[in-house]
Amino acid sequence: MDRLYQILQNRIEGAVATPDEFHPALMTNFGNLFQWAPRFVVSPASARDVTATVAFAREHNLTVSTRGAAHSQSRIAISDGGILLSMSSMSRILATDRSGQPGPTVDVEAGVIWRDLLRHLAPEGLAPPVLTNNLSVTVGGTLAIAGIGVASFKYGTQGDNVRELDVVTGTGEMVTCGRKKNVDLFWGSLAGLGQAGIITRARLDLRPTKPMTRTYYLLYHDLAPFLEDAKLAMVGGRFDHIESWASPCPQGLKPVGGRRQPFARWFFPVHLTVEFDPAHPPDDAKLLRGLSPTERLYTDDVPTLEFFERMTPVFDLWKRGGTWGHVHAWIESVLPWERAADIIESVLPDLPPSILVGGHVLLWPAQGRASQSRFFMRPPGENLLGFGVLPAIPPRYWEQARPMLENLGRLTELMGGKRYLSGYIDWTEERWREHFGEQWEPFCALKRTYDPDSILNPGFVPFPAKGASRKPKARAAGAPAAD
Amino acid sequence: MALEFGTPEWARALAGAINASSEYRNAGAKWGVGFNGNILFAFDAGGPLDRSLYLLVRLEGGRSAGAEFVPGPSHPDAGFTLRAPFPLWREILTGKTLAATAILTGKMRVEGNTIALLKHAGAHRSLIHSVSSLDTRFPGD
Secondary structure (H helix, E strand, O other): OOOOHHHHHHHOOOEEEOOOOOOHHHHOOOOOOOOOOOOEEEEOOOHHHHHHHHHHHHHOOOOEEEEOOOOOOOOOOOOOOOEEEEHHHOOOEEEEEOOOOOOOEEEEEOOOEHHHHHHHHHHHOEEOOOOOOOOOOEHHHHHHHOOOOOOHHHHOOHHHHEEEEEEEEOOOOEEEEEOOOOHHHHHHHOOOOOOOEEEEEEEEEOEEOOOEEEEEEEEEOOHHHHHHHHHHHHHHHOOOEEEEEEEEEEEEEEEEOOEEEEEEEEEEEEEEEEEEOOOOOOOHHHHHOOOOOOEEEEEEEEEHHHHHOOOHHHHHHHHHOOOOOOEOOOEEEEEEHHHHHHHHHHHHHHOOHHHHOOOEEEEEEEEHHHOOOOOOOOOOOOEEEEEEEEOOEOHHHHHHHHHHHHHHHHHHHHOOOEEOOOOOOOOOHHHHHHHHHHHHHHHHHHHHHHOOOOOEOOOOOOOOOOOOOOOOOOOOOOOOOOO | OOEEOOOHHHHHHHHHHHHHOHHHHHHOOOOOOOOOOOEEEEEEOEOOEOOOEEEEEEEEOOEEEEEEEEOOOOOOOOOEEEEEEHHHHHHHHOOOOOHHHHHHOOOOEEEOOHHHHHHOHHHHHHHHHHHHHOOEEOOOO
8 A cells, every 4th residue: 555545545535546446547538648647546525625635745745637527638637656636526516696797607616517517507597608519528627728619709718707716726725816816826727727726616607598599500612601601600799609610521542642541522511509589589581691601401499408518419429439439639729810721721631531530620710809818829810710620540540640630730830820738739848838929938937936846737838947048949930840 | 773863864754753643633733823833852961962962843733844953052943942951851752751740840941931832731742752652772772
């Protein structure tokens, strides 16, 4: 038995597990790319347990990594010989305040699953403004990354819709922070990758929902008209949710670098959704005015909760198909609108549709001004386009697929895109600097202030060593990043 | 029979291989259309290559109008230059390194509009494949 086990267990109310006790799945995450074995897995019962665990880690020179639903894909939500805090044990929905100003709020523990929260709130006709496609992830997990979804064009990230947080810092202090109180820690915890502190409680903004949704299934044969209409659909708030993809129609095999591989003709489906009250159904003609899809395929009315959960059957299908356990090296980027077509048109022709069995290519139109987040990096400009290549790769083909996916990430970065950080990230310090740009130094300063001994979530962001020069290396304008 | 790298015969054979490649005809269909798509490949001296070599390949619309070794590191007809030490070129031509990786990581230098080059990644991959499929005797072989 590990000599520290009993000491740690005596300090906390929750459970402590050692490697011979915890499930091996805790050594990896959704990416199935990295395997780390923690020394202890702690399932905290309360924020007090989190504080006690951090204090214990400091005393014994251990690190603390946080894990929600572990939908991340890189060296995050896993621990290499330290303490892994499995936050799913903190899953209480605490209180809803309908009279909150400027709107209703709900307090939740960080391990609450978004789906559970939605179902809890549905009878009251309330919902968080932004929901991720995958609802089986935790509040604390997505807030630490950013949290984006099909309403982000309107409401920004999930982090933009948080009123207040309780955070346990790397020094072991519990701090309540918000938009006017401990502001740097507040914004540093949202999209902060768990580097400054561990979110234990969040007060989330809510909005009233309408009982029904109507979704217009539109299809575009070409990228240019899709982009035109996507921009138009975002204007004026006529739709509540916008969701789109690049969808392959396989055409056979063609030589790529001398090897035959499947290729596809790509199409662009768009789903535009409005919420409505059954007594006042939407005016289809008015809503779709000015849009020019190649085809209008289908119009679907479903209860709003069912709409929010629309991806659940898709994920179930992927699980049944066996691809959920494959390697997920998702390359998700936010692209500058003016470069989006160039990037997408250079990527899709040689993207084998076979790697998208159990995955897809997402396109999500967004507006830059919708987010105030400091550390959710996105290109400048009013209109942005999210571009996510989300493959599921059988492990034996990972090394073959890896250069293509890594180059896709580099390409989007070189052409002005910013990566979404829950995906496959394996960067040098220089690429992290490039990603954060002017925010890199504030991000490092936040780390130095709130986690001076670097015990929180190590192994993902290579912060400069203490005392190292903070001056970024010079790089010629437009030059590719070194790797 | 293997042709010697750096000779006029090798360059002529390369142009023929490009024009015989249906992969390049498709992937490069838009390359050089409306802009100068001629590429100067700069094989900088290094490893077994004791002097730098410069290959100008004339490209437009999925075809090559010819290829020739030229004397200097620049040429008025070139729209782009791809420059790398010879050992890196060998890695690329033997498939150990992707040309796109070399460009994106800065190991291969691009002179010209990098963005335009990256937009046509498929064209360049098939072009490189045409080069690597030529039966060639390289320095050091």
